[in-house]
Each structure stands twice: as structure tokens, then as C-alpha cells.
Amino acid sequence: MTHLRLGVNIDHVATVRNARGGDNPDPVRAAKLAQAAGADGITAHLREDRRHISDADIAALSTALSIPLNLEMAATDEMAEIALRHRPHAACIVPEKREERTTEGGIDVVGLHQRLAPIVGALGKANIRVSMFIEPAREQLDASRKLGAPVVELHTGAYANATGAARAAELARIREAAAYGASIGLEVHAGHGLTFDNVGPIAAIPRIAELNIGHFLIGEAIFVGLEASIREMRRLMDEGRGEVGASA
Ligand code: PXP
Numbered sequence: 001m002t003h004l005r006l007g008v009n010i011d012h013v014a015t016v017r018n019a020r021g022g023d024n025p026d027p028v029r030a031a032k033l034a035q036a037a038g039a040d041g042i043t044a045h046l047r048e049d050r051r052h053i054s055d056a057d058i059a060a061l062s063t064a065l066s067i068p069l070n071l072e073m074a075a076t077d078e079m080a081e082i083a084l085r086h087r088p089h090a091a092c093i094v095p096e097k098r099e100e101r102t103t104e105g106g107i108d109v110v111g112l113h114q115r116l117a118p119i120v121g122a123l124g125k126a127n128i129r130v131s132m133f134i135e136p137a138r139e140q141l142d143a144s145r146k147l148g149a150p151v152v153e154l155h156t157g158a159y160a161n162a163t164g165a166a167r168a169a170e171l172a173r174i175r176e177a178a179a180y181g182a183s184i185g186l187e188v189h190a191g192h193g194l195t196f197d198n199v200g201p202i203a204a205i206p207r208i209a210e211l212n213i214g215h216f217l218i219g220e221a222i223f224v225g226l227e228a229s230i231r232e233m234r235r236l237m238d239e240g241r242g243e244v245g246a247s248a
Pocket of ligand 1: 009011045072092094102103133153190191192193194212213214215216
């Protein structure tokens with residue numbers, strides 16, 4: 001089975017910093033620590049309202065990291081221009097509403113084809129690996145493929161929020177979408193709402209190549225420190241994947 005990559009989302013280090021203004025805690029320091037703790041990449045969402053990550057953070061992360069930066073961004077001309085200026089390794093296109101607390105659902109690639117096509121095309125031409133953050137549904141996978149995006153990230157929020165039989169159904173939906181996505185040539189990632197308790201079954205899905213995890217890891221870091229938080233997530237991912245001891 002392929003190694004499952006871990007992208008650590010550092011948005012909420014910036015949330016804590018912004019609660020007081022100033023420079024602390026520094027998201028770049030967190031990113032470097034995440035790298036040392038075994039993160040394969042760093043993810044940061046530059047929201048249109050700049051509620052956590054700032055333009056200066058993206059500039060600093062673009063030069064400070066030796067692991068790939070994945071820029072989460074809305075499909076706007078402003079964000080495309082920023083991505084083309086900094087040329088991160090990857091860009092994940094997310095839906096964005098100012099009134100939402102977090103990215104509550106996947107982007108409607110089917111309905112937004114016309115809006116998305118020029119942005120995905122321009123990013124791809126600049127060698128930025130584009131992913132579409134979508135619900136685990138066949139029509140969204142087909143539309144992402146049609147758009148020419150090489151990667152999709154499956155929204156795991158509904159799985160994370162469900163319990164019992166509903167969670168099992170959401171897991172089956174993600175498993176089916178991952179297999180279908182891979183069968184039509186897409187690289188499949190997943191993320192949102194993943195925790196120590198729910199990551200195992202997602203890590204076990206063989207077609208998923210990368211998980212992007214943020215809020216829980218930063219919250220857990222309050223109690224055990226960021227490095228321990230990330231190392232434990234890495235261990236649980238490897239265990240779920242059937243690679244126990246592989247990263248010891
Ligand atoms: N992937 C995407 C595309 C996201 O928008 C987010 C949230 O910013 C995440 C992953 C990480 O979600 P969480 O912070 O719940 O782990």
C-alpha cells in the first residue's frame with residue numbers, strides 16, 4: 001500500500017495570533033516544527049476576509065519551507081493572482097462563504113465549471129498541482145476530471161460529524177468515491193474534521209494518498225505540544241494504513 005501523506009493545516013496557529021494581533025504564535029515556526037515532526041506538507045487557507053492566514057504568512061511560508069505548501073483558496077481572480085505570484089506546490093480550490101465558520105461543504109464543480117475552468121487552467125499552466133475540494137460524489141469527481149484538475153480532496157466533514165450507522169454510510173461513500181476517483185485517473189486526498197478517534201478508517205482506504213488535518217492537531221497541541229500531537233496523528237494514520245512501526 002502506498003505511503004499516506006500528512007498535510008498539516010496551520011490556519012489556527014494564525015487564529016490564535018490574530019486574537020491579540022502581533023506576531024505570536026508564528027505560523028512559520030509551527031510549519032517548521034510540523035515538518036520536523038513528520039508532516040509531508042503544510043496547508044494554509046488564505047481566506048478572502050483574512051481571518052487567520054495573512055498575505056505575509058503566505059509569502060513567508062513560500063520561502064521558508066522545504067516541504068510542499070498547499071494553498072487553499074477560493075476560486076477568485078484575487079486568489080488566483082496570489083497563487084500565481086507565489087507558485088505553491090499545490091492549490092486546493094475550496095468554496096468560501098464569509099458567514100461560515102469553516103469550509104462547510106465541497107465546491108460544486110458541476111455547476112461552477114465556467115467559473116473554475118480558467119482558474120484551474122492558469123494554475124495548472126504554472127505547474128501548480130490543483131485539487132478540487134469536493135463532496136464524495138461521482139458527478140463531482142467526473143466534473144473535476146473534465147476540468148483537468150489532477151487531484152481531488154474529499155470532504156470528510158459529514159463522516160466526522162456522524163455517528164453509528166450514519167458514520168458507516170459516510171465512510172462507505174468516501175471509500176467508493178476514492179476508488180472511483182482513482183479509476184478515472186485522479187489522485188485522491190481527504191480532509192476536514194479528522195481526529196485521533198476517526199482517522200483510522202479513513203487512513204485504511206488504499207486509494208487515498210494524502211490527508212489534510214488542522215483544527216484538531218492545533219487544539220491537541222495545547223495539551224501535549226504540537227510535535228507530540230502530530231507524531232500521534234502520524235502513528236494512528238500508519239496504524240490505520242497497516243504500516244504499524246513503519247515510521248518508528
Ligand atoms: N482540507 C480542506 C480543503 C479544508 O478547507 C480544511 C479546513 O480548513 C481542512 C482540510 C482541515 O480541516 P480541519 O481543520 O477540520 O482538520
